[in-house]
Amino acid sequence: MDSQTLKNLVFNIRKKHGFSVEVIPEILGFHLDEKENFMTVVVADRPDKSAVFGPGGIISKTLAKQLKLKGVTVKAQTDVLVRRFRIKLAIKRLREIGSQTGSREVRFVVGRRLIPLLKNGLKNPLTINLFKAKPSKKNLAVVAFSGGVDSWVTVVVAREAGLNPIAVSVSPEKWILPVKTRKLIKSLASTYDVPLEFLKGETESFKQIFFDGLDGKIHPCGRCKRLIEKTVVDYAREKGIPLVLFGDLLPTGNYSAHLIGDVLRFNVLAALNLTKSETVAIAKMFNHPGTSFTYGCPMLREIHKKHPHLTYPSIQRVLRETRAGILEPSQALKYVKSILGWFKFLKEKG
The missing domain is CATH 3.30.300.20 (K homology (KH) domain)
Structure with a gap:
């Protein structure tokens, strides 16, 4: 044909x-x-x-x-041309970091693992062809694992690239990480023999974010994300691990990597310019059930119900991911419908 x-x-x-x-x-x-x-x-x-x-x-x-x-x-x-351009920007950024850092471990993961991984993405921009390397004896990466498709694919990419990752899930309370999600996280990590840690983090700080959100003072995602990042980076630093990986798809190119002291923070899926459709496909290849396109954690959904005006920043995030080509319009619509689920809640309540 x-x-x-x-x-x-x-x-x-x-x-x-x-x-x-x-x-x-x-x-x-x-x-x-x-x-x-x-x-x-x-x-x-x-x-x-x-x-x-x-x-x-x-x-x-x-x-x-x-x-x-x-x-x-x-x-x-x-889209392929844009993807190639963004991957090249990410490679350039990693080379800058490799030349600037005083950490031998960061230089090693940049030169021997991350840049080859991105070059593989340049060679194969149309197909799902994960970069494979011999597993390191040492743990070279910590992956923030929420149980979603993007963070699971980040774990998979790190594992296939020989980074011998530790998956960490920040779970101060059930309103951030429900029991069902914890079970999925444990099952996936166990199936693929990935070391797993659950971290509580600064529980009181998480609670304050939750209460401020319930009072309608803030949209919680920004503060919560920064606190999760701090918890994961502190864990990596304590363990002497040079690399932390997150599953965010938005910060492509130059914004995919930066140093936090002696630890490299890297959004590997964004650097590869993967889309949600691609992460869902890869996740299913590695036993993840996929996604229902429901936006946010239980805490955020409760805040949406109580303060409808706080749905707007969530919808804006969905629109940004759609503009970036990460989400297809049909996927974005499902997310927006889930965000606006409070309309149904108010109708049932009334």
Whole structure:
């Protein structure tokens, strides 16, 4: 099969479903992963991607069914160009850090692990091809593991890259990390033989954030995130581990890495410019059940119910991730619906 045959199939599927066929999407090529029975279609631009994907993925799902594939994903060449550029920025940033730091351990993980990992992403921007290296005898990374798909993929990427990571979950109370999530965290870490620690952190400080949020004084995420980061970095420093990894997808390029004293803080998935669809796919490959696209922790959802005006910063975060190309519009809509769940709560209460 060639690109023209694929164009014809998409044209016929769109016509059958009653969609516009005045313009035929520009399909540049495709990659078929025979092992996974999965196809990646490369198109020219975002409108071409929308046309091949279709509302709710109806066109790509129908295409997969006709070709007897497990699935079809669509990549725009414009997005691939942006991804390559962002990865190059992240590599440049790591090289700057490697030349500036006095830590031999940081220089080692930058030069022998992180830059090769990003170069692998440059070579394989269309496929899920994790960088693999011989496991270190020492623990070279601490990963902040919340139980979500992004943080689990961060654990997986670190493990495959030979960083011998320790996963740490900051859990001062059940209103941040529910029992069900703790069980999932333990199960995943145990299945893949990843050392796991639960850290309480500064419990009273977390409680103050919760109470201030319930009083409507603050949106808690910024302060909570900084406190979690401090807890994880302090743990790494205490253990003499040079690298901490977080699963945030937004801080790409130059903003993906910085030093906190003698510890390197690195958003590896953002540096690779991965999307939510890709992290969900990788997470499922490594036994994670996936995501329901519910926004925030139980504490935040309770604050949303009590103070509807505090939903706006949460929605803004979703919009920023959509603008960055991390979320597809349909995924963003699910998050926004979950944030606005307080409408249903108020209706039931009334």
